[in-house]
Amino acid sequence: MTNLKPANTTPVADADAAAPAAGPARSGWRSLLPTMTPWLAIGLVLVAGIGLFGLLGPLFVGDPQQIRDQGLTPPSAEFWLGTTQTGQDVLAQLAYATRGSLQIGLLVGVLATVLSAFFGIYGAYRGKFLDDAFSLFTNVFLVIPGLPLVIVISGFVPRESRGLWTIAIVLAVTGWAASARVLHAQTLSVRQRDYVAASQVSGERPWRVIVVEILPNLLPVIASQFVFAVIAAILGEAGLSYIGLGASNSATLGTMLFYAQNGFALSLGAWWWFVPPGLMIALFGMGLSLVNFSIDEVINPKLKNLRQHRRRARRALRLERELARRTPAPEETDR
Numbered sequence: 001m002t003n004l005k006p007a008n009t010t011p012v013a014d015a016d017a018a019a020p021a022a023g024p025a026r027s028g029w030r031s032l033l034p035t036m037t038p039w040l041a042i043g044l045v046l047v048a049g050i051g052l053f054g055l056l057g058p059l060f061v062g063d064p065q066q067i068r069d070q071g072l073t074p075p076s077a078e079f080w081l082g083t084t085q086t087g088q089d090v091l092a093q094l095a096y097a098t099r100g101s102l103q104i105g106l107l108v109g110v111l112a113t114v115l116s117a118f119f120g121i122y123g124a125y126r127g128k129f130l131d132d133a134f135s136l137f138t139n140v141f142l143v144i145p146g147l148p149l150v151i152v153i154s155g156f157v158p159r160e161s162r163g164l165w166t167i168a169i170v171l172a173v174t175g176w177a178a179s180a181r182v183l184h185a186q187t188l189s190v191r192q193r194d195y196v197a198a199s200q201v202s203g204e205r206p207w208r209v210i211v212v213e214i215l216p217n218l219l220p221v222i223a224s225q226f227v228f229a230v231i232a233a234i235l236g237e238a239g240l241s242y243i244g245l246g247a248s249n250s251a252t253l254g255t256m257l258f259y260a261q262n263g264f265a266l267s268l269g270a271w272w273w274f275v276p277p278g279l280m281i282a283l284f285g286m287g288l289s290l291v292n293f294s295i296d297e298v299i300n301p302k303l304k305n306l307r308q309h310r311r312r313a314r315r316a317l318r319l320e321r322e323l324a325r326r327t328p329a330p331e332e333t334d335r
Contacts (some may be wrong), residue, residue, distance in 0.1 A: 043290025054102045057095030064092040080270035085263040100252040108233030111172035120183030141177035154245040164250040177224040227292045253277040
């Protein structure tokens with residue numbers, strides 16, 4: 001068979017040789033990390049940007065409680081996001097409120113993840129009576145409506161005692177059960193594997209088997225549940241604060257919306273008072289959701305294989321186009 005490939009096709013050959021090396025199989029801890037995609041990059045940028053704004057923003061703004069005689073002024077060079085009805089700087093309030101919401105989100109995420117991991121992983125590993133008791137306790141919290149329970153618990157707590165930690169504990173206690181069921185099912189699957197049985201036969205302590213053998217395989221699931229708990233906590237706190245049951249001594253995005261609603265910001269057309277906190281909640285929730293979708297690819301093998309198949313198909317198409325571009329037409333070869 002006549003070889004029609006010209007002599008100057010070395011770059012294509014190099015590309016063909018480098019194709020398998022472009023997507024090396026990831027192993028170890030790298031296999032637990034999501035693949036960098038445009039959506040993951042957008043999510044990380046949103047989360048990091050809002051996190052930095054909440055962390056460093058209060059250092060560069062003034063007192064959010066300072067009252068001025070410039071009420072309901074629109075955004076200007078002096079006040080970038082305008083002022084409230086009593087002349088308070090909306091940008092300063094937004095910086096402190098973002099920090100408060102992020103603190104509640106992280107606290108609830110950590111507490112809910114710890115509770116779900118304890119009742120889901122430890123109960124499934126120990127089995128027998130302890131597993132039955134933990135499953136019954138988890139099912140009780142699953143059948144109880146979450147939002148009404150949060151409202152009832154927050155309503156019984158005196159207003160002066162409803163601080164940041166109180167709201168975080170209330171939201172964590174009412175939001176861990178669903179994650180515990182997911183971790184329980186995953187632990188039952190991992191517990192049947194050979195290396196876990198080998199550790200048990202060799203006399204390893206239960207806590208070491210859980211931490212060393214089981215927990216690393218559940219890290220993507222735990223990370224996904226943590227991200228979801230943070231999203232639910234920020235939205236739940238905003239809802240509680242909007243109806244007047246939020247933290248009384250802390251500034252959050254929900255309290256900004258509460259005071260904007262009480263100040264008739266919508267009726268007065270003061271969009272700069274309620275749009276920034278609402279937009280901040282939406283952008284942060286979108287960023288965390290994009291990160292969570294990327295973590296799902298690690299958890300769900302079907303999604304991971306589908307993305308790998310699409311990546312290989314795009315790489316093969318690029319190589320085919322490069323080969324077609326560098327291969328001369330038949331009439332040029334005859335000449």
